[in-house]
Amino acid sequence: xxxxxxxxxxxxxxxxxxxxxxxxxxxxxxEADIIFGEYDLIARxxxxxxxxxxxxxxxxxxxxxxxxxxxTMIIAREYRGKAKRGNK
Numbered sequence: 001x002x003x004x005x006x007x008x009x010x011x012x013x014x015x016x017x018x019x020x021x022x023x024x025x026x027x028x029x030x031e032a033d034i035i036f037g038e039y040d041l042i043a044r045x046x047x048x049x050x051x052x053x054x055x056x057x058x059x060x061x062x063x064x065x066x067x068x069x070x071x072t073m074i075i076a077r078e079y080r081g082k083a084k085r086g087n088k
Contacts, residue, residue: 002048003046003048003053004030004046004074004075005045005047005072005073006075007045007073008041009039009041009067010040011066019041019067020034023041023043026056028047028056029044057070057072
């Protein structure tokens with residue numbers, strides 16, 4: 001069963017756009033966004049299993065310069081909001 005997760009990133013000041021573009025190019029990344037608040041970026045990722053998540057984080061994410069800190073949150077259950085369901 002596929003594993004989905006959100007990965008939050010703190011990056012060097014001024015590098016947000018470049019880092020976000022690099023993250024978005026990775027095949028495991030569904031979407032990547034620059035955000036305001038405690039973290040600078042967020043990415044939603046989908047991988048085959050927990051081992052693939054570990055490989056993604058350690059082999060791909062850690063190679064990207066200017067990433068200072070990450071926090072990974074595995075999605076346990078997903079509920080779609082009205083906007084995603086197409087209901088009015």
